[in-house]
Amino acid sequence: MTDTTTERAVAIELRDIVKRFPGVVANDGVNVTVRAGSIHAIIGENGAGKSTLMKTLYGAHRPDEGKVIVNGAEQHFRSPRDAIAVGIGMVFQHFQLADNFTVWENIVLGDEPGTPWNLRRGIAIRQLRDLGKRYGLEVDPNAFVGDLGVGQKQRVEILKVLYRGARIIILDEPTAVLVPQEVEELFASLRELTTSGATAIFISHKLDEVLRFADAITVIRAGKTVGEVPDPSQVDARRLAEMMVGSELPSPETRESTVTTDVALEVAGLTVNAEGGGRALLDDISFTIHRGEVVGIAGVEGNGQTELVQAMLGLIDATTDKIELFGDDITNSSTRERRAGGLGYIPEDRQRDGMVLPFPLWENAVLGHQSHEPFGDGRWIDKAASVERTELIVKNFDVRTPSVFVPALTLSGGNQQKLIVGREMTTDPKVLVAAHPTRGIDVGAQAAIWDVIKDARAAGLGVLLISADLEELIGLSDTLHVMYRGRLVATLDPSDITPQVLGSYMTGAGAPE
Amino acid sequence: MILRVLGKIGPNALAPLIAGAVAIVVSSIALLLSGHSPTEAFGTMWRVLDSTESLVLILNRGAWYYVAGVAVAIGFKMGLFNIGADGQYRLGALFAAYFGAKADLPAVLHVPYIVAIAVLVGAAWAAIPGILKVTRGVNEVISTIMLNFVAIGLTAWLLNTYFRTTGGSLTAETRTIPASGRIPSLNSVVEALGFNFGRGVVLQGYVVVAMLVGVGYYILLFRSRYGFELRVSGVNPSAARASGVNPKRMILVTIMLSGAVAGLIGMGPLLSDAQYYRYGDQFPLTLGLAGLSLALLGRNNPVGIALAAIVWAAIERGTQPLSIIGIPQEIGVILQGSFLLSAVIVFEVFSRRAQEQAIRDAAARAAPHTIGAPA
Numbered sequence: 001m002t003d004t005t006t007e008r009a010v011a012i013e014l015r016d017i018v019k020r021f022p023g024v025v026a027n028d029g030v031n032v033t034v035r036a037g038s039i040h041a042i043i044g045e046n047g048a049g050k051s052t053l054m055k056t057l058y059g060a061h062r063p064d065e066g067k068v069i070v071n072g073a074e075q076h077f078r079s080p081r082d083a084i085a086v087g088i089g090m091v092f093q094h095f096q097l098a099d100n101f102t103v104w105e106n107i108v109l110g111d112e113p114g115t116p117w118n119l120r121r122g123i124a125i126r127q128l129r130d131l132g133k134r135y136g137l138e139v140d141p142n143a144f145v146g147d148l149g150v151g152q153k154q155r156v157e158i159l160k161v162l163y164r165g166a167r168i169i170i171l172d173e174p175t176a177v178l179v180p181q182e183v184e185e186l187f188a189s190l191r192e193l194t195t196s197g198a199t200a201i202f203i204s205h206k207l208d209e210v211l212r213f214a215d216a217i218t219v220i221r222a223g224k225t226v227g228e229v230p231d232p233s234q235v236d237a238r239r240l241a242e243m244m245v246g247s248e249l250p251s252p253e254t255r256e257s258t259v260t261t262d263v264a265l266e267v268a269g270l271t272v273n274a275e276g277g278g279r280a281l282l283d284d285i286s287f288t289i290h291r292g293e294v295v296g297i298a299g300v301e302g303n304g305q306t307e308l309v310q311a312m313l314g315l316i317d318a319t320t321d322k323i324e325l326f327g328d329d330i331t332n333s334s335t336r337e338r339r340a341g342g343l344g345y346i347p348e349d350r351q352r353d354g355m356v357l358p359f360p361l362w363e364n365a366v367l368g369h370q371s372h373e374p375f376g377d378g379r380w381i382d383k384a385a386s387v388e389r390t391e392l393i394v395k396n397f398d399v400r401t402p403s404v405f406v407p408a409l410t411l412s413g414g415n416q417q418k419l420i421v422g423r424e425m426t427t428d429p430k431v432l433v434a435a436h437p438t439r440g441i442d443v444g445a446q447a448a449i450w451d452v453i454k455d456a457r458a459a460g461l462g463v464l465l466i467s468a469d470l471e472e473l474i475g476l477s478d479t480l481h482v483m484y485r486g487r488l489v490a491t492l493d494p495s496d497i498t499p500q501v502l503g504s505y506m507t508g509a510g511a512p513e
Numbered sequence: 514m515i516l517r518v519l520g521k522i523g524p525n526a527l528a529p530l531i532a533g534a535v536a537i538v539v540s541s542i543a544l545l546l547s548g549h550s551p552t553e554a555f556g557t558m559w560r561v562l563d564s565t566e567s568l569v570l571i572l573n574r575g576a577w578y579y580v581a582g583v584a585v586a587i588g589f590k591m592g593l594f595n596i597g598a599d600g601q602y603r604l605g606a607l608f609a610a611y612f613g614a615k616a617d618l619p620a621v622l623h624v625p626y627i628v629a630i631a632v633l634v635g636a637a638w639a640a641i642p643g644i645l646k647v648t649r650g651v652n653e654v655i656s657t658i659m660l661n662f663v664a665i666g667l668t669a670w671l672l673n674t675y676f677r678t679t680g681g682s683l684t685a686e687t688r689t690i691p692a693s694g695r696i697p698s699l700n701s702v703v704e705a706l707g708f709n710f711g712r713g714v715v716l717q718g719y720v721v722v723a724m725l726v727g728v729g730y731y732i733l734l735f736r737s738r739y740g741f742e743l744r745v746s747g748v749n750p751s752a753a754r755a756s757g758v759n760p761k762r763m764i765l766v767t768i769m770l771s772g773a774v775a776g777l778i779g780m781g782p783l784l785s786d787a788q789y790y791r792y793g794d795q796f797p798l799t800l801g802l803a804g805l806s807l808a809l810l811g812r813n814n815p816v817g818i819a820l821a822a823i824v825w826a827a828i829e830r831g832t833q834p835l836s837i838i839g840i841p842q843e844i845g846v847i848l849q850g851s852f853l854l855s856a857v858i859v860f861e862v863f864s865r866r867a868q869e870q871a872i873r874d875a876a877a878r879a880a881p882h883t884i885g886a887p888a
Contacts, residue, residue, distance in 0.1 A: 315754055336757030345755065353755040356748050358868075367745065368756040370738050381741050402874075410872050 010072070011036035011168055011199040012057070012088075017066035019052050026052040027063070028223035034168075034216070036071075039190055039200045041214035043207070044244055049223040050203045054170050057201075058090040059083035070168070089161025093172040095153050099146030103139050104128055107160045131162050135192045136185075150301060151182040158189070169193070171202040175209055177468065179300050180503035187213040205244070207237040219243040258292035259478050264462030265289040265431045269321030272307050272486075281307045282318070283486045289431060289462040294453070296465045296477030296494065300506050304486040305466045306348065309435045312464065313345055314338050326430050340372055344429030346420055348436045348466070350413075354420045357409035361401060364408045365390040365423050372427075389426065397422035398448060414445030421449050431462040438472060450476065470499040484508045528863055529820070532856035539851035540844055549840045557838060558831035566714050571826040573716065576723035577781040577797075578822035581804030583730050584774035586813040590734070591747040591767050597657030598775040598801030600664030601638045605631035606779025607668045607687070610792035611676040613783075614688035623694040627784060631776040638664065639772020640765065647761040653768065672792065686793025696722065696785045719785035726777065731815040743767060775801060806853050812860060825849060 012034040019027040027049045034040045044050050056063045059077030068075050070086050077083045080090070097106050104124050113127075114120035125141045132138040137155045139148070145156060154174065161169055169190075175183045190200045190213070204210050210217060211232050219227035219240065227243040229235050265288070272282040282304050289295045299305055311318040314335040323331045330338050339345065345368065347353035355364050366375045366386050374385040390404040397418045401411055408416060417437070424432060434453065438446040453476060457463060467473045473480065474494045482490040482505040490505050541551035561567060581598060588595035595601075613627035641660060645651035677685040696718035703709075703716060710716065734740040746753040746763050754760055778800050782789040789796060807825060811818030832845030 313755065334757070334759060335754065336759070339757050347755055352749070352751050354752060356745050356752055358748060359744075363741070366741065367752060370741050371757065376738055378738060380737055383736075407868075407871060409868070410874070 008035040008037050010034070011038075011070070012201070013067075013069040014053070014057065015067040015069065017053060017056055017063045017068075019049075019056060019061070019063050025223055027056070029225070030066075030220060030223065031225045031228075032218045033228070034199060034201055036199050037194050037197050038215035039187070039194055039202070039213055041210040041217045042201060042203050042220060043205055043210055043217060043240065044220035048220045048244075050220055051172065053220070054090065054172060054201075054203060057083070058088050058170055084161075084164050084166060087165060087167040089164060089166030089169050091154070091157045091161060091169060091171045091174060093174070093176060095157055097145045097153060097156060099144070101145060102141065103143050103145060103148070103156050103159075104141040106145050106156055107141075107163050111164055127163065128159060131159055134196070135162070136189045137162075150177045151185065154178070154186065155189070162193075167197070168199045168201070171200065173203050173205075175204065175206060177301060179506050180500055181507055183209060207240050210240070211235070211237060257478060258458045258460075260291040260293070260460070262291040263288055263324070264291045264293070264326060265464070266322065266324045267312075267320070268323075270308075270311055270318055270323070271320070272304075272311055272316060272318045279486065281486050282311060285486075285488055287481060287488065289464060291460045291462055292457055293478045294457055294463040294465050294476050296467065296473040296480045297483050297488075298467075298470065298473050298480055298492075298502055298506055299483035301468060303483050303506075305435070305483055307486075308483070309348065309433055309464075309466060312338075312433050313343065336371060339368055342428075342430030344424035344427070344432040346417075346424055346432065346434040346437045348439070350416055350420055355408050355416060358407050360406060361394070361399075361404040361408055361411075361419060362387045362390040364419060365393055365404075367423070369423070369427055393419060393422035393426055396426070397452070414441035417441050418445055418448065421452055425452055425456060429461065431464065432456070433464045435466045436468060437465070438467075438469065470502055474499065474502065482506060528856060528859040529824075531859050532852050535855035536848050536852035539855075540847045543847050544840070544844060547841070553838065554835060554840050554844060557835060557840075561834050562827060562831045565710055567827075567830050569710055569714050569716050571823060571830050572720050573781075573786070573826075574829065575819075575822040575826035576717065576720045577778060577800050578803055578807055578825050579723045579819055580726050580774065580781065581778045581800045582807030582811055582818035582822055583726055583804075583815070584771050584778060584801070585804040586808035586811070586818060587730070587743075587774060588768060588771040589747075589808050589813050591743050591763065592750075593764060593767055593771070594654045595639065595642075595657055595768055595771045595775070596654055596805065597639060597642060597660050597664075598771070598778065598804050599799060600657070600661040600801075601635040601772040601775035602631070602778040602801055603664050603668050603798060604638050605633075605635040605776035606783050606796065607671060607676060607792050608634045609776075609779065610687040610690065610783055613690050613694050614791070616694070617691075618693065620693040623691075624696060624784065627690070627694050628777065628780055631780055631783075632773045633776070635776020636769040636773040639768045639775065643765040643768035646768075647764050676792075678791075684794045687791050689791045690784060694784065695790065696780070698785075715787065717781070717785040719781040722777070722780065722785075726774065727815045727819060730774075734815070739766070775804075778804070806849070810853050810856055824852070828852075 010033055012032070014030060014032040017027050017030045018025070030049065030053055032042065032053070042050050042053070055061050057068065059080045059082050062077065068077065070088065075082070075086060098109070101109070104121070107128060108124045112119050113123045128141045137159055139152055139155050139159065145153060148156070154177070158169065174186060178186060187209075194200055214232055217227075217229040217232055217235075217240070218225060219229070221244060229240075267288070268286045270282055270285040271280055273280050285308065287295060297305055297308065307316060310316040311320070312323070314333060320331050322329065325338070325341055325343060328341060330341060333341065351357060354367075356367060362383075363386075366381060369375050370381060371378050374382065374389050376382050376386075387404055393399065394401060394404060399411070399415050399418045399422065401415065408419070411419065421437065432453075437453070438449050450472075453463060465473065465476055474497060477494045480492040480494045480497070480502070481488045482492065482502070484506065485508065489508070492502070492505070537555070544551045544554055584598050585595055609627045609631035612630055613623070616623060616626060618626055638660065642651070642653045642656035645656050646653050672685045672687070676687050678688040680688065698718055699716040699720065700710065734744065742753060742756075742758045742763060745756065746758055746760065750760060753763070779796075782797055783792065784790070803825060807818050807821045810821035828845050828848050832842050832848070835844060836842045
């Protein structure tokens with residue numbers, strides 16, 4: 001296999017790519033060689049410059065220095081249109097699909113067959129079926145995208161670039177949203193594609209899947225290529241990790257149990273009905289969190305985790321037998337009462353639910369705590385005390401910012417998240433509801449947030465942890481519940497479970513044989 | 514390139530200048546097309562404006578406009594479009610005029626009594642679209658516009674049937690507010706300071722009311738918890754909910770507050786302008802509509818709305834004598850409209866650039882060594 005790979009023609013060569021942004025050098029001499037017909041992985045920490053590099057490759061921006069050579073010819077892309085013209089297509093991590101359009105409509109959008117007066121639906125659907133069959137990417141062309149699962153939506157995204165004639169496909173962290181079984185399917189499709197002569201480049205920081213599926217690996221650190229691995233069988237995960245981080249990897253694992261017998265939060269019979277009937281979004285959920293305990297909820301996204309968080313915060317209507325926070329009945333309390341009562345909240349979408357981006361940091365530190373000290377007395381906001389508290393958060397939680405008066409939108413995702421975590425933790429919550437607390441942030445910030453949660457847990461905090469990162473879930477949780485179609489279907493002991501076994505529960509299959 | 518250089522000088526000072534230039538060009542073209550001389554028109558306007566009397570009149574009228582602008586801006590701040598300020602102050606003014614003229618109270622109580630009626634009626638009328646929105650999801654733009662028409666009919670009927678004076682007047686109007694119910698003029702204060710406006714020029718006491726409204730608006734917006742939640746709700750309703758804001762309550766409180774301030778608009782003519790002191794045919798009725806333009810032009814900012822109100826009043830004052838020299842006075846509307854439109858566009862362009870610049874600056878300052886794409 002090694003021999004055939006190296007003999008293949010070079011599909012893409014990126015030579016000494018330099019891309020500067022004011023104040024930052026995102027790419028500082030990156031070299032990548034991708035052979036035609038291979039699956040090529042580009043790995044590196046968040047912020048290492050992978051996304052910047054891929055944007056260069058599909059024409060979203062132009063490099064300041066260096067050459068982009070596609071199939072032997074140097075290219076100067078002015079826009080993604082130029083890149084697609086030579087057969088390079090991009091599949092984004094965040095799907096760019098219209099939910100209320102059907103699959104085929106989404107795929108042809110912007111590149112419709114027929115004339116402006118006559119949209120050739122039949123041709124489009126036939127082409128899609130052909131593509132789907134050939135590469136194992138079958139999706140019902142007439143289904144509405146909003147009804148599809150995450151894995152299916154991703155197929156639509158891949159079909160979209162294939163439909164536009166891409167022969168070199170870039171995938172930005174394609175497995176971030178998939179369960180292990182879907183990951184297998186994805187790479188089986190990519191293998192079909194590459195066997196037919198196409199080339200796939202994927203960005204990842206999951207070393208196991210890189211080692212399993214990639215034909216070649218390029219490691220990027222701090223904007224530079226630090227390693228080229230033409231044959232992944234020659235390296236192991238440890239070696240790759242060292243190349244990526246340049247030092248030892250942080251681990252989410254907690255050391256010893258701090259679980260007490262004091263009940264911090266008790267939920268009984270929580271049910272959320274779907275609008276307009278149908279299967280309940282949450283069906284009779286009951287669980288208990290003790291002081292010093294992290295209770296993890298595992299599940300494929302869309303199985304009720306979002307609704308669980310919203311119901312805990314009182315953001316959606318639920319019929320509940322009982323929710324007790326340290327013995328206080330908060331079943332019918334408003335969101336404000338729950339938060340004032342000691343329910344901390346790290347939302348899954350920090351920019352949508354956790355921040356007001358144009359507002360300065362100090363006002364973002366007030367958000368959610370505007371009714372109580374030190375931020376105010378319920379009627380007025382105490383600016384001086386709020387600013388002082390924000391400065392404390394910035395210092396203690398290592399939020400990198402020139403001042404607390406700059407708008408939150410100037411911070412990187414990791415720093416925004418550290419601000420939110422700092423805000424919630426400095427108000428001494430009794431129970432923390434943390435939804436994907438380290439999603440999309442760099443390894444350094446991730447490790448810092450893990451440490452904060454671990455320390456607070458040791459100090460007696462109860463945590464409800466929802467995460468798609470199975471290692472994070474297994475590493476941090478004291479108890480794991482698996483959520484499937486709105487129900488808690490299994491309770492597992494995280495100390496003797498692997499991501500593969502957990503993944504099997506998450507698909508509703510139960511314990512693997 | 515030009516925009517970049519100008520953007521650095523300061524968008525807040527510059528945008529109105531650019532907008533003003535555009536407005537003058539547009540209205541000059543309109544004048545030329547209709548066969549009039551722009552230089553003559555603008556020359557006349559300038560001569561009219563360049564006087565103490567004009568200054569006082571602009572302040573008087575600007576104060577009315579300012580309160581209208583703030584009333585609308587309160588709603589705008591959370592993305593709530595209260596188009597109904599007209600109806601709210603019309604009803605508020607009618608009730609205040611009727612009950613205010615009937616009451617026999619000392620001045621210290623009489624003025625607050627009348628103002629309280631206007632504010633309460635304005636808030637109550639605004640509560641209708643608020644309740645419709647939170648209970649039935651009715652869009653407030655539609656309901657407030659419709660309620661404006663209801664208010665026209667309602668005020669006409671109330672005035673004719675119950676509230677009109679039985680005195681000798683031929684037209685329907687309320688009784689005149691007695692002196693104890695009026696807001697005293699500021700002339701005595703100005704004279705005490707050693708100035709003299711000349712005969713017949715009155716600086717209305719309502720200017721002080723407008724200033725207080727502005728200060729109150731600022732404090733509410735930037736110092737109170739309600740104001741904080743109002744601003745959060747306007748920019749990111751989802752985050753507001755997660756932070757504990759009850760969106761329905763917020764909508765209801767905000768539209769009623771907007772209506773309460775709208776109720777104050779009518780107090781300018783009713784209590785502070787010797788031309789009126791009563792509610793009748795002549796009572797100015799579309800100040801609330803101007804409030805929409807002024808909130809937009811002033812970007813909902815307490816100071817911005819004040820500047821916008823002064824510009825608005827100045828254009829109105831300046832174009833008044835144009836009809837005497839045969840130029841249609843409507844050129845003022847063209848000036849206002851083109852000024853508003855270009856100001857909104859220029860502000861938007863500038864603020865986007867400023868935001869991009871802020872991101873780059875912060876990235877450069879926060880992480881000189883860190884490598885990675887700025888988010």
